[in-house]
Amino acid sequence: MRAGRRRGLDRALTGTIEPGEVRGLIAALREDAAARASYDRGARAMRALERRSVAQTELDWVERRLEADGLLDAGAGDRAPGRAWSWARGWWIGASVLAAAAAVLALRPPAPGDGGDGLLAPRGAADPRAGWLALSVLCDPTGRGDVPLAEVAGGSCPGDGTLAFAVRVDARHRGAEHLVVFGIDARGDVQYYLPTPDVAAPVVARRDVWTSLDRAVRLPVNHAAGRVRVFAALLPHPASIDDVDAAAAVLATSSTRRDDETPWLDRLGPAHPLLADCGVAECLGAELEFRVEPRASRDARSPAEAAEAGQQ
Amino acid sequence: MQEEPRLESPRSPCGWPTATLRGFRAGDPAALREVYRLHVGDVTGLLRHGFSFESAGRAHRFVGYDSAFELQDALHETFRRAFEPAARQAFDGIRPYTPYLRMIARNVVLRTFRAQREMFPLADGDTAEPDAIVLVDTEPSAEHDALAREMQGIVRAFLDTLPAADRELLTLRFVEGLSQRDAADSLGLGRQQIRGREAKLRQALLDHLHRHDAGTTLGATWIAGPIAALIAEALR
Numbered sequence: 001m002r003a004g005r006r007r008g009l010d011r012a013l014t015g016t017i018e019p020g021e022v023r024g025l026i027a028a029l030r031e032d033a034a035a036r037a038s039y040d041r042g043a044r045a046m047r048a049l050e051r052r053s054v055a056q057t058e059l060d061w062v063e064r065r066l067e068a069d070g071l072l073d074a075g076a077g078d079r080a081p082g083r084a085w086s087w088a089r090g091w092w093i094g095a096s097v098l099a100a101a102a103a104v105l106a107l108r109p110p111a112p113g114d115g116g117d118g119l120l121a122p123r124g125a126a127d128p129r130a131g132w133l134a135l136s137v138l139c140d141p142t143g144r145g146d147v148p149l150a151e152v153a154g155g156s157c158p159g160d161g162t163l164a165f166a167v168r169v170d171a172r173h174r175g176a177e178h179l180v181v182f183g184i185d186a187r188g189d190v191q192y193y194l195p196t197p198d199v200a201a202p203v204v205a206r207r208d209v210w211t212s213l214d215r216a217v218r219l220p221v222n223h224a225a226g227r228v229r230v231f232a233a234l235l236p237h238p239a240s241i242d243d244v245d246a247a248a249a250v251l252a253t254s255s256t257r258r259d260d261e262t263p264w265l266d267r268l269g270p271a272h273p274l275l276a277d278c279g280v281a282e283c284l285g286a287e288l289e290f291r292v293e294p295r296a297s298r299d300a301r302s303p304a305e306a307a308e309a310g311q312q
Numbered sequence: 313m314q315e316e317p318r319l320e321s322p323r324s325p326c327g328w329p330t331a332t333l334r335g336f337r338a339g340d341p342a343a344l345r346e347v348y349r350l351h352v353g354d355v356t357g358l359l360r361h362g363f364s365f366e367s368a369g370r371a372h373r374f375v376g377y378d379s380a381f382e383l384q385d386a387l388h389e390t391f392r393r394a395f396e397p398a399a400r401q402a403f404d405g406i407r408p409y410t411p412y413l414r415m416i417a418r419n420v421v422l423r424t425f426r427a428q429r430e431m432f433p434l435a436d437g438d439t440a441e442p443d444a445i446v447l448v449d450t451e452p453s454a455e456h457d458a459l460a461r462e463m464q465g466i467v468r469a470f471l472d473t474l475p476a477a478d479r480e481l482l483t484l485r486f487v488e489g490l491s492q493r494d495a496a497d498s499l500g501l502g503r504q505q506i507r508g509r510e511a512k513l514r515q516a517l518l519d520h521l522h523r524h525d526a527g528t529t530l531g532a533t534w535i536a537g538p539i540a541a542l543i544a545e546a547l548r
Binding site for chain 2 (some may be wrong): 013014015029063069138164166
């Protein structure tokens, strides 16, 4: 093998290849079986060095090839990134499939250190567990599940839309796992998301991944136009509807201003039945709000039909 | 009238930062790079270690690519397809991306499988076909194990030649699994210094390997690889 080609192969294997060399080297490898064998042997050495079945430099090499295709911006990436970036950050990979064919608006309480994002109140910023329970409310603006995901500015969902939910629990959490999610709409009515009178609340055992909640809520059924506050918590026991009602009664009159630093669980007070045993198993809370826009179209169905559809 | 604040989640339901999802859909190269880095490990595992599938009512097993070049080719093709505009638009951002990407990777492999079936059609009544078709003949074998042990020996011999400081760096990086940044912090160096030293050590290992192979009689311990590849090339 020519010395020049060998040096090119070595640069590919050590992550020091120049962008302009990539295409030529790939062509050479395709044509030259000896070069491929030499390259494979070098890659084996890198694998043995890194004690991995595939070396990091191999993944970097593919990145260089994608740069050469014009898909990635050449030269913007690290030439030899550590392996931690792909493996350690894989904590969220594998978030479960969202049952609702919803799309779009994702709302979540700001994580500690986030600058806040509008309507989301940075509650409990001093609490080291702030943000350990993260809630996403998703909006399918058409309610038909036929639109691709797109960000919606303004923090609203059309009155004809459908809501779906996802939660994520920080890996450091060792406490309660029974989820409750409910809302209070502009009229002060309670919206039972999970549990409902017919659907039990799930246990959220997974950590550091987004977990979809098998629940779709059609806004035309029960939600009035205007602000909706959504409250989520992990509790030691499954919440009852009565407990949710009692909590909503307290929260309906409480402040939700941005500068309110009190987490909603604390606003209920320690003796609240929803928080039973929270002193034994650590409970987490999350809160957000959004707006339901006035409906663009009127549903031709009767309220009873609409209500039935809304419980799917 | 006060403007309504924007509501935008830091993370999309699929787990990506919202800005990444937006950039991905728009084909922004920086976002595509981030997606590649976030997901390449999952697809690599599939292509390296294989998977089972059915075709024409038969069970098959793809045992994974052992050849670095073939694996990287499949990996590259997977992401190239995944980053096409239609594929990007087809991803809704709600469901996790990994299964979507793995499906593309499987299709890349199965396209090869179908091509091989066309090249080597089965004769009617042939009952000798195994239940499992191996696309790449790299199942664990005595030869494979011997090659792996031989390479480990070469790397160990190389490590023995290094000064303590270099061995410490390699231990931090590849035994303890620290990132370059963490290794830099641990050693009181800058990340760029770590990156540069690591590249030099990799090159030193390759130089050691080249010397080893040149010193081996006809490179006999590994020449079987190139010869096999040359034969395969001639038979194409």
